[in-house]
Amino acid sequence: MPEISFVKAALPKAGAVVVLMAEGGEPSALHLALDAASGGAVARGLEAAGFKGSKGQSATIWAPAPGITKLVALGMGPAAALTPDSAEAVGGAAYPLIRAEKDVLLAADGIEMPVALRVALGVKLRSYRFDLYRTTQKPDDLPKLARLAVALAEPTAARAAYAPFRAVAEGVFLSRDLVSEPPNVLHPVEMAERCRGLEALGVTVEILGLKEMKKLGFGALLGVAMGSAIEPRMVVMKWNGSKKKTEKPICFIGKGVTFDTGGISIKPAGGMEDMKWDMAGAGTVVGLMAALAGRKARVNVVGLVGLVENMPSGTAQRPGDVVKTASGQTVEVINTDAEGRLVLADVIHYAITKHDPKWMIDLATLTGAIIVALGHEHAGLFSNDDTLAAQVEAAGRATGELCWRLPLSDAYDKQIKSDIADMKNVGTRAGGSITAAQFIQRFVQGRPWVHLDIAGTAWSAKDLPTTPKGATAFGVRLLDRLVADHFEG
Amino acid sequence: MLPVAVRFQAAPGNAPNRAGPEQQDGFDAQGQTIRLDLTQGPQAAGALAWAALAEGRHALDIDASGLADPVALAAGATLRAWSPRPAPRGTLSIICEAPRLAARLWAKTWPCIAGNLFARSLVVRPANDLTPAAFVQALQTLSRHGLQVTVHDRAWLEHNGYGALSAVGRAAKSGPYLVTLHWPGEGPPIALVGKGLCFDTGGISIKPAGGMEAMRADMAGAAACAGAMLALALGRTPRAAVAVLAIAENTTSADSYRPGDVLHTAKGLTVEVVDTDAEGRLALADALHHAITRHSPRAVLDAATLTGSIVTALGHHHGGLFSNDARLQSATLAAGRAEGEPLWPMPIGERHREDLKSAIADLRQCMPAGLGRQPDACHAAAFLREFVGTTPWAHLDIAGMDLAEADNPLAAKGMPTGFGARLFARLIQEY
Numbered sequence: 001m002p003e004i005s006f007v008k009a010a011l012p013k014a015g016a017v018v019v020l021m022a023e024g025g026e027p028s029a030l031h032l033a034l035d036a037a038s039g040g041a042v043a044r045g046l047e048a049a050g051f052k053g054s055k056g057q058s059a060t061i062w063a064p065a066p067g068i069t070k071l072v073a074l075g076m077g078p079a080a081a082l083t084p085d086s087a088e089a090v091g092g093a094a095y096p097l098i099r100a101e102k103d104v105l106l107a108a109d110g111i112e113m114p115v116a117l118r119v120a121l122g123v124k125l126r127s128y129r130f131d132l133y134r135t136t137q138k139p140d141d142l143p144k145l146a147r148l149a150v151a152l153a154e155p156t157a158a159r160a161a162y163a164p165f166r167a168v169a170e171g172v173f174l175s176r177d178l179v180s181e182p183p184n185v186l187h188p189v190e191m192a193e194r195c196r197g198l199e200a201l202g203v204t205v206e207i208l209g210l211k212e213m214k215k216l217g218f219g220a221l222l223g224v225a226m227g228s229a230i231e232p233r234m235v236v237m238k239w240n241g242s243k244k245k246t247e248k249p250i251c252f253i254g255k256g257v258t259f260d261t262g263g264i265s266i267k268p269a270g271g272m273e274d275m276k277w278d279m280a281g282a283g284t285v286v287g288l289m290a291a292l293a294g295r296k297a298r299v300n301v302v303g304l305v306g307l308v309e310n311m312p313s314g315t316a317q318r319p320g321d322v323v324k325t326a327s328g329q330t331v332e333v334i335n336t337d338a339e340g341r342l343v344l345a346d347v348i349h350y351a352i353t354k355h356d357p358k359w360m361i362d363l364a365t366l367t368g369a370i371i372v373a374l375g376h377e378h379a380g381l382f383s384n385d386d387t388l389a390a391q392v393e394a395a396g397r398a399t400g401e402l403c404w405r406l407p408l409s410d411a412y413d414k415q416i417k418s419d420i421a422d423m424k425n426v427g428t429r430a431g432g433s434i435t436a437a438q439f440i441q442r443f444v445q446g447r448p449w450v451h452l453d454i455a456g457t458a459w460s461a462k463d464l465p466t467t468p469k470g471a472t473a474f475g476v477r478l479l480d481r482l483v484a485d486h487f488e489g
Numbered sequence: 490m491l492p493v494a495v496r497f498q499a500a501p502g503n504a505p506n507r508a509g510p511e512q513q514d515g516f517d518a519q520g521q522t523i524r525l526d527l528t529q530g531p532q533a534a535g536a537l538a539w540a541a542l543a544e545g546r547h548a549l550d551i552d553a554s555g556l557a558d559p560v561a562l563a564a565g566a567t568l569r570a571w572s573p574r575p576a577p578r579g580t581l582s583i584i585c586e587a588p589r590l591a592a593r594l595w596a597k598t599w600p601c602i603a604g605n606l607f608a609r610s611l612v613v614r615p616a617n618d619l620t621p622a623a624f625v626q627a628l629q630t631l632s633r634h635g636l637q638v639t640v641h642d643r644a645w646l647e648h649n650g651y652g653a654l655s656a657v658g659r660a661a662k663s664g665p666y667l668v669t670l671h672w673p674g675e676g677p678p679i680a681l682v683g684k685g686l687c688f689d690t691g692g693i694s695i696k697p698a699g700g701m702e703a704m705r706a707d708m709a710g711a712a713a714c715a716g717a718m719l720a721l722a723l724g725r726t727p728r729a730a731v732a733v734l735a736i737a738e739n740t741t742s743a744d745s746y747r748p749g750d751v752l753h754t755a756k757g758l759t760v761e762v763v764d765t766d767a768e769g770r771l772a773l774a775d776a777l778h779h780a781i782t783r784h785s786p787r788a789v790l791d792a793a794t795l796t797g798s799i800v801t802a803l804g805h806h807h808g809g810l811f812s813n814d815a816r817l818q819s820a821t822l823a824a825g826r827a828e829g830e831p832l833w834p835m836p837i838g839e840r841h842r843e844d845l846k847s848a849i850a851d852l853r854q855c856m857p858a859g860l861g862r863q864p865d866a867c868h869a870a871a872f873l874r875e876f877v878g879t880t881p882w883a884h885l886d887i888a889g890m891d892l893a894e895a896d897n898p899l900a901a902k903g904m905p906t907g908f909g910a911r912l913f914a915r916l917i918q919e920y
Contacts, residue, residue, distance in 0.1 A: 271861065368862050373802030375864030377838035404836050411806040430889065431804025 001127045001173070002104070002148040004120050004162065006155035011037060014067045015103030018094055020111060020119065021053035022079035028110025030151060037065040046073055053077070056093055072097045084114040085398050089465035091122020099127070099143035108152045117158060120150050121165045125466040128173055130180040167294030168480050172473040175280075175287025179458065179471035183259035183276040188225075188307035191258060191279065192233035195286055195305070201293035204238040216350065219324040220331060220342035221306050227263055227316025228309035234347060236354075237289045237303040241296055242489060249300040250487060251357035252289075252479065253347050255340040255364035256282025256307040263310045263336030264318050277471060278340070280458035281363035282307060284475035291480045298488040302355050306343040310336070322421045326350060327443055330421040338426045340366045341436055345443045352445055359388055359448035362440065363475050364455075369432030371456040378404035379474065380453035382437035388448050391486055392478070398485075400465070401478035403452065406434060413438040490603045490723070492570040493539075493579040495563045495595060497588035502550030504582060508538040509552030521546060531558040532829065533898035535565030539581075540898070547579035559585040560594045564602055568899045571606045573613040597724065601828075601914045604720030605907035608712040612891060612905035616688035616705045621664025621736045624687055624708065628668050628715055628734070634722040637671040651779070652753040653760060653771040656746040658737030660692065665737035665772075667779060670718045674729035679917045680786035681718070682776045684769045684793035685711030685736035692739050692765030693747050694858075706905060707769070709891035710792035711736060716910030721917060730917050733780040735772035739765070751850045755779060756876050759850040767855040769795045770869045774876045781880050788817050788881040788920065791873070792909045798865035799835075799886040805894040807833035808908065811870035814881035817920070821883045824916040829899075830908050832885065841871040885909060 009030045019031045027035070035042040042064050049059035055077030064071045074097070076082050076090050098104045106123075108116035127145065131137065152158055178186060178194065186194075192207045199205050210231045213222060218234075225232035238249075260278040261267060267275070277283075282305035289303040317323070321333045323342070326349040331342065344362055351360060370380040379396075381403040383389035389405055396403040412434045415427030423442060427435035437451050457474040460467060467473075505520025512522040523541045527534045538551055549566070553559040563583050570579050585591055611619065611627060619627070625640055632638045643665055646655045651667065658665025664687070672678075686707035690696060696704070711734040718732045746752070750762045752771065756778040760771065773791055780789055799809040808825070810832040812818035818834060825832040845868060847853035854872055856863045866886050873884055890908040893900040900906050 369801045371862040372798045372864060373866070374836065375838065375840060375844075375867055377840040378836055402838070407803070407807055407833050409806060412804060415804070430800050430894070431806070432801055434804060 001129065002124065002145045004124055004166070005147065005149050006158040006162065007149045007151050008155055009107070009109035009151040009153065012068065012105045015105060016070045016072065016098055016101035017068060017105045017107060018072045018074060018098060019107045020074055020076055020090065022076045022082060023053040025053055025079055028107055030107040030109045034065060034071060042071060051075070058093070058097055060097065069101060082115060084118045085400070087115045087118040088122035088125065088400070091119040092126040092466040094119070095123050095126040099145050102144045102146050104145060104148050106148060106150045108150050113152060113154065113158055113161065116150055116152050117162050117165060120148060120162065121169060122466050123148055124169050125172060126468065128176055128468055130177065130470065133182070164295035168291045168477065170294055171287040171291025171480070172476045174290045175283045175473035175476050176471040178283040178286060179277045179280045179473070187230045187258050187309055188233045188256070189230055191256060191282070191307050192235050195235045195237060198237055198286070198289055198293065201290060202239070203289055203293045206236040208234040208236070217324065217326045218346040219326070221308060221346040223317045223321065223323040223333065224310055224339040224342050225308040227311040227313045230309050232308040234350070235305050235307065237286070239289060239293045239297070239301050241292070241298050242300040243298060244489070247300050248358045249302045249355055251351045251355055251360035252285045252301065252303045253344060253351055253360060253362040254282035254285035254303070254305040255279070255343055255366065256305045257340060257343065258307060258309050260310045260337070260339065261312055263316050263339060264312050265336040266312055267337060274459065277459050278365050279307070280365050280454060280471070283471070284363050284454070284473060287473050287476040288479050291476055292483060297483055299483055301483070302351065302357065304347050304351050306347040308343055310339045325443070329423065329442065332418040332421040332424040334424045335426045338436070340364045341425060341439045344440055348440065348443045352447060357447065359385065360444070361392070361450045361452065361479065363452045365458050366453045367433040367436050367455055370453040373406065373433055374404055374456060376456045376460065378402045379457045380433050381405045382408055382434070382451040382453070383449060384408065384441060384444065384446070385448035385450070388450055392450050392482055395482040395485060396478050399477040399481050401474050408434065408437055408441060491567050491599060491606070492572065492576065493567045493581045495567060495599070496582045497559060497585055497591040497595065498582055499584070499586065499588050502582040502584055504548040504550040504580070506542060506546050506548060507550045507552065514541070525551065529898060531556065531561035532565035535562035536569035536898040539566035539569045547577050549579070550582045550584060553583050553585040556585070559583045559591045560598055563595060564598055565898065567599070567602050568605065571609060600720045600723035601911045603723055604716035604910045604914055607719050608716030608907035608910045609905040611712040611715065612706050612709045612907070616738070619687055619708070621658070621661065621666055621687050621738055624685060624736050625666050625668055628670065631670060631715065631719055631722070634719060635672070636718055636722050637673070639669040639671070641667040649755070650753060651755045651775040653755070654735050654737060654775040656750065656752050657739055657768040657772050660742040660745040661738035661740045663738065665735070667776060668734045668736060670715060670732040670734070672718060672721050672726070672730045674727050676729055677785055677787045678729035678731045679920060680780040680784050680789040681714040681730070681732040681913055682773060682780050682789060682791035683711030683714035683732065683734045684708070684773055684795065685734045686769060686772065687736065687738045689739045689766070689768065690741055692741055692768060693745050694764045694766040695741055696766060703892065706891045707794050708736070709794050709905065710887060710909065713792045713887070713907065713909030713913065716907055717913035717917065720910065720914035726918055728917055731780065731784045731786065733776045735776040737772055739768045754876070758852065758875060761847040761850040761853040763853050763855050763857050767869070769793050770854055770872050773873055777873065777876045781878065786880060789877065790821065790883045790885065790913065790916070792885040792887055792913070794888040794891050795869050795886045796866040796888055798863070800889040802835070802866060803833055803889060805889045807831050808890045809833060809835045809866055809886035810883060811835050811837055811886070812883040813874060813877065814883070817881040817883050820920050821916060824912045824919065828911040828915055830912040835867060835870070837867060837871045837874060841867040844868060845872055
């Protein structure tokens with residue numbers, strides 16, 4: 001995972017070089033200088049390769065000039081279509097071509113600085129690996145890319161402008177680490193301890209244990225936790241970056257089921273290992289807090305995560321149980337595998353009563369139904385506030401973390417009426433993601449609220465432009481952008 | 490045409506049964522009294538009032554004096570009065586301040602109700618009665634209202650290369666057919682395309698037994714299109730419109746099409762069949778192509794009970810709407826809202842199209858079972874889009890909306906809803 005630096009545009013003495021070219025565009029000065037140093041070999045090579053700069057097209061020329069190991073030319077597509085937001089994919093496409101080189105110079109002297117920064121960020125995001133548990137890798141199989149120097153006209157300005165992106169990338173990587181960790185390592189107690197790491201960034205971290213949550217009446221969250229040998233935790237992370245210290249905060253709330261067997265309503269065995277990432281909502285909130293604090297965002301924000309493990313055991317919650325939530329509302333548990341909403345119910349209630357937020361957004365790998373509805377490209381977005389919903393959708397488009405709004409209404413709400421309690425925790429198959437959102441809405445007390453169902457987007461089965469397959473950290477970029485665009489005063 | 494004769498009048502009525510906001514539910518010396526429940530709007534109020542009539546009573550006066558929308562009351566009552574069983578025709582008098590104005594508005598409204606009820610009368614028929622041939626016969630009766638009915642049969646479809654629809658329908662004794670209903674009028678038409686699977690066993694990829702009986706309603710999309718066309722004809726709309734209905738039965742036999750088959754569609758694209766139970770999109774592919782190439786419509790809208798996935802996504806309170814055109818999409822949403830037939834926009838993402846890449850043909854029709862949960866409604870829409878080209882297009886996945894899933898004002902539980910007929914009729918008149 002390379003260090004990104006910024007340098008004046010000059011021919012390097014060693015290492016590899018990446019030149020970027022828009023379709024029908026002109027080579028940059030650095031590109032031309034390289035060509036001259038190669039005695040015209042670069043131009044001839046690209047001509048022979050039929051390189052035109054179309055999107056995703058690449059050509060490699062080995063040892064074009066003394067000391068230079070290789071030159072990679074990468075097409076960016078039509079110049080008119082190139083924006084900072086779309087430039088990250090260019091960086092993502094560059095990474096596999098340069099991962100075996102230790103030192104790489106990115107010739108960005110021909111493109112605008114905002115675009116160059118995002119190309120660099122794309123390289124960085126795409127370079128993520130989680131190798132903690134591999135003990136037999138051969139050095140040759142590992143990427144060697146250690147340093148990416150971005151060559152452009154104003155390196156000092158670029159360095160400053162890149163700093164927030166560096167913080168965001170770190171937030172993304174933290175989130176991916178947490179989601180990638182296996183469930184025997186990252187259980188609720190361990191994940192809470194990892195959150196303490198944010199203190200180094202100036203975040204106040206408070207951890208609530210079993211005793212405190214009992215006192216707060218978290219009957220729903222504790223009902224989920226009681227089947228596990230490991231105690232639950234709730235972590236409250238505060239970042240006060242606003243100039244107005246007394247400004248009401250915004251709240252991000254994450255579902256953190258560190259492993260979800262389904263409990264007594266146990267899941268089928270096939271694919272159950274995926275349930276280690278059932279804490280991805282919480283993973284996103286933690287990564288987001290790291291990003292916001294890391295770039296010293298001028299906003300007051302509280303991140304809250306409810307951490308539990310959902311296990312079947314002699315002490316586990318049963319279908320038919322009725323639990324009392326912190327809000328006082330009672331829930332008939334029909335299916336112990338619809339546990340995420342139970343965790344969120346108590347954490348959201350706590351967020352409102354304790355922190356009085358302007359608005360709140362929860363993230364959860366909540367329902368399989370959202371995959372049947374939307375697949376893996378869009379997260380499901382539910383909201384009681386059209387303005388906030390539109391802002392989240394726009395931030396999603398800008399960062400490539402797409403959201404699609406789905407409906408809420410009384411007709412759906414009726415589907416979770418219980419015969420014995422205030423509500424039941426599942427309806428029928430019909431509109432399963434919507435009824436889950438209706439359930440959560442019963443705990444938001446009418447506050448502006450967005451619920452993101454990220455069950456389809458938290459983990460990717462294949463490589464994406466700036467995300468290697470595995471944990472995506474979906475939501476960190478999106479919500480960081482939301483805050484940056486609208487809520488920093 | 491309607492199950493109820495409707496009158497608007499200023500004078501008090503003389504029916505023994507009376508409904509009004511001031512009435513209490515019960516009986517008096519004159520007859521039955523019904524409290525008009527306006528909490529869900531006037532249409533629902535009219536419907537609930539009619540539904541409250543005791544058995545054997547078929548005449549009702551509704552006191553609508555002081556109420557804003559007497560026509561909606563009449564519409565609701567008429568829709569609710571429909572019954573699949575033969576029943577004596579009812580009479581309804583709406584007492585209101587401006588009866589002549591109401592009657593004029595009613596003249597514009599009742600054709601849409603007739604269209605909706607025609608759709609219901611088709612959907613309710615079981616598959617041993619409404620075979621593809623019987624469906625075609627029912628559609629041919631529409632010619633008496635001025636619709637031009639053209640029927641292409643199995644031989645024509647096979648001869649003209651409609652390989653997708655032909656494959657879907659070929660195992661059944663009756664069908665397949667492609668039926669065109671044409672309403673001549675000004676300008677290029679709007680085309681409706683309907684899925685008319687008279688019964689869907691799933692074919693070789695056979696469905697589980699539980700709930701299969703509901704598959705008699707798998708022609709609800711085609712029925713909605715036919716209902717809309719009837720509404721336009723009865724209302725003598727000046728706009729041109731055409732409906733292309735793909736009518737077939739998907740069953741299992743020695744001659745069924747198979748998973749793995751590659752079909753040549755009318756458009757020329759080849760399609761790998763992955764699941765014979767994803768037959769609706771195959772039938773629609775040829776019908777969409779036919780509608781677009783033969784009628785050059787200014788917009789094309791299809792309706793289909795297409796996927797279980799849309800029911801998981803939206804339940805029974807919204808149909809799914811997919812479109813390639815923002816203006817058509819918002820007009821369709823608005824028409825749905827206005828007619829109480831709500832839709833919700835759904836995406837066709839890049840990944841949805843990528844998933845349809847086939848190793849052997851131009852595209853595959855869906856994702857194979859066994860790969861986990863799939864956004865099949867989005868996949869189906871991405872598939873259909875390949876057969877549309879640049880014509881503005883909207884696709885209505887109405888799988889959750891064809892039958893009333895619970896009692897509602899307009900239809901009792903299990904009854905067909907006619908969903909889509911009124912929406913389409915309105916859209917064509919307004920777009």
